[in-house]
Every structure is written in C-alpha cells, then in structure tokens.
Amino acid sequence: MSITDLSQATVQHTSNGLRIHPESFVKKLPTLSYQQGLLAIEEVSTQQLVQQYGTPLYVYSKKAVLDAYQAYTDSFAEIDHQICYAVKANSNLAVLKVLAEAGAGFDLVSSGELARVLAAGADPSKIVFSGVGKTVAEMKAALQAGIGCFNVESLSELDTLNAVAAELQVKAPISIRVNPDVDAKTHPYISTGLKDNKFGISHDVAIKAYKHADSLEHLDIVGIDCHIGSQLTEIDPFVAALDKVCELIESLKQEGIELEHVDLGGGLGVIYIDEEVAEVSEFANALLPKLKQLGLKVFFEPGRSIVANAGVLLTKVEVLKPTEHKNFAIVDAAMNDLIRPALYQAEMAVIPMSSESQEGSEEQSWDIVGAVCETGDFLAKKRLLSLAVGDILAITGAGAYGFVMSSNYNSRPRPAEIMVSGDKHQVVRKRETVEQLFEGESFFELD
Ligand SMILES: Cc1ncc(COP(=O)(O)O)c(C=O)c1O
Numbered sequence: 001m002s003i004t005d006l007s008q009a010t011v012q013h014t015s016n017g018l019r020i021h022p023e024s025f026v027k028k029l030p031t032l033s034y035q036q037g038l039l040a041i042e043e044v045s046t047q048q049l050v051q052q053y054g055t056p057l058y059v060y061s062k063k064a065v066l067d068a069y070q071a072y073t074d075s076f077a078e079i080d081h082q083i084c085y086a087v088k089a090n091s092n093l094a095v096l097k098v099l100a101e102a103g104a105g106f107d108l109v110s111s112g113e114l115a116r117v118l119a120a121g122a123d124p125s126k127i128v129f130s131g132v133g134k135t136v137a138e139m140k141a142a143l144q145a146g147i148g149c150f151n152v153e154s155l156s157e158l159d160t161l162n163a164v165a166a167e168l169q170v171k172a173p174i175s176i177r178v179n180p181d182v183d184a185k186t187h188p189y190i191s192t193g194l195k196d197n198k199f200g201i202s203h204d205v206a207i208k209a210y211k212h213a214d215s216l217e218h219l220d221i222v223g224i225d226c227h228i229g230s231q232l233t234e235i236d237p238f239v240a241a242l243d244k245v246c247e248l249i250e251s252l253k254q255e256g257i258e259l260e261h262v263d264l265g266g267g268l269g270v271i272y273i274d275e276e277v278a279e280v281s282e283f284a285n286a287l288l289p290k291l292k293q294l295g296l297k298v299f300f301e302p303g304r305s306i307v308a309n310a311g312v313l314l315t316k317v318e319v320l321k322p323t324e325h326k327n328f329a330i331v332d333a334a335m336n337d338l339i340r341p342a343l344y345q346a347e348m349a350v351i352p353m354s355s356e357s358q359e360g361s362e363e364q365s366w367d368i369v370g371a372v373c374e375t376g377d378f379l380a381k382k383r384l385l386s387l388a389v390g391d392i393l394a395i396t397g398a399g400a401y402g403f404v405m406s407s408n409y410n411s412r413p414r415p416a417e418i419m420v421s422g423d424k425h426q427v428v429r430k431r432e433t434v435e436q437l438f439e440g441e442s443f444f445e446l447d
C-alpha cells in the first residue's frame with residue numbers, strides 16, 4: 001500500500017490508536033458528508049448548528065430515519081408485516097412522529113413510552129408492549145389505549161394481565177415471549193435470548209404457558225414473540241431463533257392453538273467503526289423463505305438499525321491535557337450524555353467537524369473524556385487526531401441509546417436535540433437548564 005493509499009484508508013487500527021479518515025468514513029453513513037471541509041448532516045452545516053445551539057448537541061437526520069425504516073418495509077414487502085420501532089432506542093417525540101406518519105407501529109416497555117407514542121400520533125393497534133415487569137397500572141393504561149399485543153414474559157404476568165383485563169371487562173391480546181436459548185454473539189449486557197437472561201419463557205415451559213393462557217377467559221392468544229439481543233452483526237442467530245420458534249408454532253398447532261402473528265423482535269446491528277454488518281436486505285433474504293412458509297403476519301421491533309446512524313453528538317474540546325503516559329482531550333460531553341462507551345466499552349467513531357483541521361498538523365493519540373468525576377468517564381480511547389482547544393468533534397452512531405440513556409449525574413443539564421431535514425433544522429428538545437434540575441426538590445422543613 002502506498003503512503004497515499006494509507007492516508008486515505010477509512011479506518012486503521014495502529015499500535016498508537018485508531019485512525020479514522022473522516023471524509024471516507026462518512027461515505028459509509030447516511031446523510032453525513034463534508035462540504036467545503038465542514039461536516040454536514042443532510043444539507044445543514046454542523047458549524048452552523050453549533051454556533052446557533054451550542055454544545056453538547058444531539059442532531060438527528062429525518063431522512064436517515066425514514067430511509068432506514070423504508071429499508072425494512074421494502075425488504076419485507078413480499079409478506080404481510082408490521083415494523084414496530086423499539087421506542088427505547090430514541091424516544092424523542094419528533095422521531096416518533098416521523099415514524100408514526102410513515103406507518104410504523106411501536107414496541108414499548110413502559111407507560112411512559114406509551115404516553116409518548118400516543119402523543120406522537122401512533123395507531124394503538126400497531127403497538128406491542130414488551131418488558132419483564134409491567135405493572136398493573138401499565139397494563140391498565142395499555143388496555144385502555146387498545147394496544148395490539150402484550151408480549152408476555154412470565155407465567156405470573158399472564159395471571160395478572162387476565163385479572164386486569166377482567167376488571168376492565170376486555171380481552172387482552174397476547175403473545176408469549178419465548179427465550180430460544182440462542183447465542184446472539186453480542187455484548188453480554190445486551191444479549192437477551194440465553195437461558196441465563198431474565199427475558200422470556202423457556203421453550204420447555206412455553207407450551208404449558210400457552211395452554212394456561214388459553215384457559216384464561218380474558219386473554220386472547222394472537223402471537224408468539226422472541227428477541228435475542230441487540231447489535232447482532234451476524235444473521236445466523238436470527239435464523240436459529242426463527243427455527244426454534246417455528247418448532248413451537250408447530251407444537252402449538254397440535255395442541256389446537258392457532259396464532260395470527262410471529263414477532264421476531266429487533267437486534268440488527270449497525271456500523272459504529274468498521275464492523276461487518278449484515279444489511280436489512282440480507283437479513284430479509286435469510287428469513288423470507290421460512291416466513292413465507294409459515295404464512296403468519298410478521299412483526300419486527302428494530303430500534304438501533306432505524307436511528308443509530310441517523311444521529312451524531314457534537315461536542316467541544318475544552319481542555320487538552322497531554323501527560324507523560326497518555327493524552328487526554330477533555331470535551332464538554334461526558335458519560336452522562338452518552339454512556340455506551342463507559343457501560344459496554346462500546347467503540348464509537350469520533351470525527352472532527354472540520355476535516356481541514358487534520359491536514360498538515362501533527363496527529364497524536366488521544367483519550368476523549370468528559371469532565372465527570374469518574375475514571376470510567378470516557379467517550380473514546382486512543383484516537384489518532386490532531387486537536388486544538390475549541391475544536392468541535394462529532395461522535396457518530398449516537399442516534400440510538402444516546403440521549404435516552406443520558407442522566408444528570410454531576411448536576412449536568414442534558415443536551416439539546418435538533419432535527420434536520422434538507423436545509424432546515426429545529427430544536428426538538430430544549431437544552432435543560434440548571435434550575436430544571438432541582439425544581440422538584442425542597443428543603444426538609446419538618447424539624
Ligand atoms: C424486546 C425488545 N425489542 C426490540 C429491541 C430493540 O433492539 P435493537 O435496538 O437492537 O433493534 C430491544 C432491545 O434490545 C428489546 O429488548
């Protein structure tokens with residue numbers, strides 16, 4: 001490889017750290033580009049966004065969200081299907097509204113998420129409610145809203161839901177979430193389809209659970225559900241899970257239990273750095289022959305693959321702190337704004353707002369860290385960049401499990417969120433103020 005080829009290589013893992021060539025890297029991502037050397041999202045310059053709204057700043061591309069959703073509907077066009085976007089990945093109302101208007105259903109895990117999707121105009125019949133610990137109040141709210149299906153995760157949930165539905169004099173539509181004991185080959189914290197995980201009902205118990213559900217007057221069995229984990233880069237685990245679900249559907253038929261739909265959950269991974277990730281179309285091609293044979297309606301619950309690469313987090317370099325041992329670039333975003341690196345050692349790309357800032361100046365290996373008082377507060381480690389105080393960096397892949405997992409640790413107000421469409425941009429969540437952080441608190445006055 002010549003020196004020019006090397007400098008143009010998109011991602012290089014070197015002993016000093018990771019070098020990402022920004023201009024070629026963004027070509028792998030939707031709606032990001034460098035225009036006159038400045039990072040743009042759709043047609044909006046990130047420099048303009050930073051000047052107008054400040055940092056840290058989450059920015060989402062409407063087009064990228066819609067295109068990712070469309071990739072699913074196109075890939076599964078041959079079969080009767082429903083995409084239920086997993087709200088937990090990014091629950092901003094603007095994102096939800098874009099998806100609701102495109103025809104998406106929603107996968108929820110709380111009544112908070114239910115309230116959000118209803119506020120965003122969701123069709124209740126396209127909502128599925130997952131989660132291991134639904135409360136009675138949450139069951140009531142979802143039944144009153146008329147949701148499409150409860151994905152039930154335990155025997156005791158069947159009884160509670162039956163009682164709640166009886167009280168409201170309705171029938172609760174249910175699927176049972178089965179745990180197929182398939183290795184999703186992902187980070188252990190986000191693997192959900194193994195015996196060891198708290199999710200779903202094991203195959204051995206599933207038939208018993210369905211028979212029990214069938215005996216309960218206020219439950220209406222409509223489907224079967226499974227979700228084996230998140231950020232899966234390979235297709236095989238999905239196929240293995242589908243095979244197990246098909247076996248169960250066959251056994252249920254023999255017991256006289258007929259289903260209307262099969263829900264295969266979410267979990268398809270995305271490119272963060274240079275992962276080899278299956279495309280939605282490959283995922284569909286692997287599953288379609290079996291799904292067509294089944295002849296049931298198919299639900300999917302993608303989250304990350306719809307929104308991750310529709311979003312970036314923009315952050316400013318506040319302090320450069322080279323030490324004899326390593327170099328720290330302290331930025332104004334931190335683990336409270338984006339916890340994935342700290343929580344899962346997730347590697348996310350960090351690219352400069354200005355690609356010209358990298359040219360001609362000497363790169364060094366930097367740990368990009370926040371100002372939170374935790375050693376675990378890092379956003380990226382060993383990144384080869386040429387940095388100056390005041391530079392703006394973009395962390396890509398931040399549209400999923402970014403803002404939604406943020407906190408106010410160290411009394412840090414959370415960033416603003418912006419949505420971009422074409423050359424337009426709008427605040428879709430205001431930056432928090434310090435006053436908001438303690439507005440619900442009071443002094444103890446009873447002594
Ligand atoms: C039940 C369920 N459905 C869907 C998802 C969405 O997963 P992903 O964001 O990986 O597509 C999750 C999260 O892992 C989940 O727990």
Ligand SMILES: N[C@@H](CCCC[NH3+])C(=O)O
Nearest residue numbers: 190230231340344400401
């Ligand atoms: N929060 C995780 C994904 C969780 C999936 C939820 N079941 C992540 O950022 O990768």
